[in-house]
Amino acid sequence: MSATTSVNVRTARRLRAERWYQRPRWRRLAAMVALAVTMTLVTGAQGSHQDLFFALEENVTGVALWIWLALAVAVWAGREFLTPQVASAVSGSKALASGPLGRVREVWRADRRVRFGALAVAAVLAVLVPSGLDRYWQTVLVDQIAIFVLVAVGLNVVIGWAGMLDLGFIAFFAIGAYSAAYWTGALPVQPPMVLNNFAVIPIAVVTCLVAGVLLGAPTLRLRGDYLAIVTLGFHEIVYLSAKNLADYTGGTRGVKVDRFAVDLGFWSYEWGVVDAMPYYYLLLVFVAVVVFLFWRLEHSKVGRAWTAIREDEVAAASTGVDTVRYKLMAFAIGASTSGVAGVAYASKVGYINSENFVILLSVLVLAYVIFGGMGSIPGVLFGAAFLVWLPEALRSLVDPKDRYMYLGGLLVVMMIYRPQGVIPSRRRSRELKLARSGEVEGDGTTEPAGGRLS
Known part of the structure; x- marks a missing residue:
């Protein structure tokens, strides 16, 4: 080896050496x-x-x-x-x-009665424990935690299962809320017929499904940051339309929305203004139904197709997965829960305007999903509940303008040391471990939400 070659080798090694x-x-x-x-x-x-x-x-x-x-x-x-x-x-x-x-695992898997018993105990606790909270926390539980749990579960379909980054998801929440306002006759534009709030729910779900398809259809060829920008633009279109079309939506003045009521002739009941617990029980039923349906969906053919698309869209298409169809389904099905949440929110609060649906809410819901664990239903439930609770718990200790700063600091630490989330899905956790060990290409800690998109 010549002296020049030796010098070049030493220089290359020095350049490749990792500094402290x-x-x-x-x-x-x-x-x-x-x-x-x-x-x-x-x-x-x-x-x-x-x-x-x-x-x-x-x-x-x-x-x-x-x-x-x-x-x-x-x-x-x-x-x-x-x-x-x-x-x-x-x-x-x-x-x-x-x-x-x-x-315990053997008994849990073998005996169905044990599983049903555990679920029954959890249901009883979910029903009884909130009744012991003071009125302020009952209101937070209904107006924020339960509502955003529904929204976060829907966003988890798009991000956690299908791997598509959505920064404007709260637009579907706004569509659901304004659907409630329109069909109950609260908007300046009157509907063909005035409906009960409960009857509005399926209409709001269908409306959000259609909106999800309209958003997904022209963006199917986009991935990663480009898709995120398009969804951000979709949110701004919905938000500015609600703000500027005051003759149709009420604009920033807002509109009053009727609350939930049931009238069967022989029996009637109306959800009141002060007591939050009737709304909590109603939302608890909504959350339980949505979680059950989505849990079944995750383990179905559709859920497996979403997983394949998230892992590698090209490979999924080459094996016969109709990526166009399943990506549209992800947008539509994820948006449907926001329709339910929007109707519930408008009916509970009794008043909405365009400023209830700013872009900050989309960012926060995205943070709930990532913090809890993308692709994990228990993780999303925990992430939404905890990150909604945290700013409220700091209200007497921290200046209101600084509450979300502490939440942001917590998210930074979380992304440094546990990027898979608090309660990650098994698949996502395994992907990150393999990426760190070098067994698969790429760095699992630096991939966008939902996994690698390119």
């Missing part, structure tokens, strides 16, 4: 430090027109910066250096519990 600051551990530390500085600035002192650098000086030189840095470094150090010990302890605990847990 390029290693994942230190990149994560840099990300955590950046997050700490950002949280200090956005939650600290506010700026002043008289002194442009007032907020920067106050936040950087104050104690808050060191508190945030200490918290970030503590999270990083615990996750980086204590993970082996924690994993060893967890493995030991699993080994000790493997025998009893194995028997």
